[in-house]
Amino acid sequence: MSSEQILATYHIETPFPLEQAAETLAGEQSTGTFLRIPGETDELREQFRAKVVKITPLDSSTTPGLPGVRIPKGAPVPLLFNRAELQIAFPLASVGTSLSTVTATVTGNLFELSEFSGLRLLDLELPLAFANKYPGPQFGIPGTRKLSNVYDRPLVGTIIKPSVGLSPEQTAVMVSQLAEAGIDVIKDDELMANPPHSPFEKRVEAIMRVINENAERTGKKVMYCFNISDDIDSMMRNHDTVVQAGGTCVMVSINSMGLPAVAHLRKSCALPIHGHRNGWGMLTRSPHLGIAFPAYQKLWRLAGVDHLHVNGLQNKFWEPDDSVVKSIEACLAPHLGQQAIVPVISSGQWGGQAVETYRRTRSIDVMYLAGGGVMAHPGGPAAGITSIRQAWEAAVQGISIEEYSHTHIELRQSIEKFDKGPILRVME
């Protein structure tokens, strides 16, 4: 154990010499600097100290990425802010295997250091000890496919909108229509948990009644991701409510809940955990700060999520395609011997993105959520669902959706209604 390491890779920016800044970071997050105490040998210090593994210098900038950076004494004017990729090794013997402590160690106070005008955690390599402590995803891709009875293609889903104001009965009416239309997955909006107008228990009861009825008739049980996010005891109670009603998925707003809450749920969870990452933009949208998805998803997988949101290609949000592709790939790669998780593709999806998504990821093991793409299709929700399945058929066959739409009317209608061309963004 004593030689095992947690490896963290950062993008840094600093007006200090790179080696000096790197040592500051390593020192801040391990031994501290104040004084020698009795019995503290060099060997002990060596064993427990965080170490600089590698510094790869990159470009530099004449303006700082973040405010508050300290001006080095005697630094040449104008200041130059040097960028680098930095790898730090934290001894497992110092940190232990608690998700909260590893978070405090590899992120924590680092972002406050005035030696840096930019600091971003890019990736993490964790020792196997973490997988021994945390069981990770319980259902993953095969468990999700089995529960929803969908094989050989992406799971097609939608979100109940409007996200607020609907009563349990109104929601159930929409669910009934979608189940009739052949949807695979429906999820609560993250804004809809247990509000006064749609109490959680009543909503589960109303929705599962129509889903169970539909399943008895058709043999296919729609996977409904109920948003159980709440205080800890209420979350656990909500989970039990879903299980008792015959539901097949629970959803959690992971950033508002926290790693310990999700790991706690995982301990006695009977269903796949649908990880909604709302709030993620705050942690990642600045290029100078925060966390990149490859590092982030590893922690949540250990905590036990089975599905994790990744946005989608050509999404309506800020995120560029390259970033989304990397996120999908990250979810689909095994981690510490634990199974892959289902990337949940959403945000402005309607099927038009299927070909490019498949071309770049070569995977159908995704959940593909479309709001308007299902609900606002000219032929109604059933045609919307069909159009998305057709788009994925085209994708897998390597055919453009334009060509495939010649013989598939729902896809053609969908192109006519939803294809607005690419969204132009400022990506600097």
Added chain:
Amino acid sequence: MSSEQILATYHIETPFPLEQAAETLAGEQSTGTFLRIPGETDELREQFRAKVVKITPLDSSTTPGLPGVRIPKGAPVPLLFNRAELQIAFPLASVGTSLSTVTATVTGNLFELSEFSGLRLLDLELPLAFANKYPGPQFGIPGTRKLSNVYDRPLVGTIIKPSVGLSPEQTAVMVSQLAEAGIDVIKDDELMANPPHSPFEKRVEAIMRVINENAERTGKKVMYCFNISDDIDSMMRNHDTVVQAGGTCVMVSINSMGLPAVAHLRKSCALPIHGHRNGWGMLTRSPHLGIAFPAYQKLWRLAGVDHLHVNGLQNKFWEPDDSVVKSIEACLAPHLGQQAIVPVISSGQWGGQAVETYRRTRSIDVMYLAGGGVMAHPGGPAAGITSIRQAWEAAVQGISIEEYSHTHIELRQSIEKFDKGPILRVME
């Protein structure tokens, strides 16, 4: 209930007309846009929809604060990014009083919206219903003073460093020296929770043995903030361990634990909760993104923290004094009829900042933590502690520490050793 509102104030930046961007934000976080459903009247929509309350235009910029902003169709080139303060009202009837849902609502997906090149939550006004659900701080300032038996001056404390590598026995030796020296408060480092080399139970046992012994002799029990951060069940077990050993405070890394974990702890907590905000830099250091402290601290106070870290004036981190002063004032203001909490001042403090801290906040109801300022004082920890108390005496009497040090040798030594002059930072 139906007319109560959650008011959220944002700083925004957008290339779109301000009214249009504001409506996008309000729509995204409430009704959505896809379709009318049966029974959805205008009145219902009106009741549940988030509303734009006020837009106060500010300056504009020719460069976007964040990447990924969408280019408005037909926008003049070069693009202008307009800034404003924006207030949005979310009906309580839509959101409910769960801390996780309110977080998903007032932050959540907003940061991902491509209509904005900057979005930052500045402040929150929550209805009283939240205080009815969450009891808030249990001990606050009077409870903390009573347990530590410190009145009429700030609580003076320190942190155990090096933060990793120490065994329970080595830690207890340091605690013993500090208790002898007359310290009021000692806290675990946030990196020290339950690592292999210092198992939590053994550490509590070793530390409380010397603290209890010292208390029997002197009548003064040092408040030790034990870092109980861990998985939910372990955190609760750690809490019980501290209570059984006669400890008087538990510390939690709030950002790694999450609001529901802290609210869960508060339900059965017998001790003040010391809220360590490591990770906070990630949420606030970019001026274009994240959360400002006035909003942040309101949520954690509802969850039940009694103490909350705020950095300190002239700190070693990135944060400017004005921001620290606002944070101290925020902690000291009552909220929703619940008591004030103790601002925890730290980061490069040694007493030299006491006069300015008091001049700007007029309060002694703070916890003042010094690492090197106590441990590396030329006269030893006791002199370090004395020097800090002297600095606060000078502050309250309105005397400069230079003048006060003429008759107070510990303070003079402290100035000679620690006064390095102000740290120069780039604040753009």
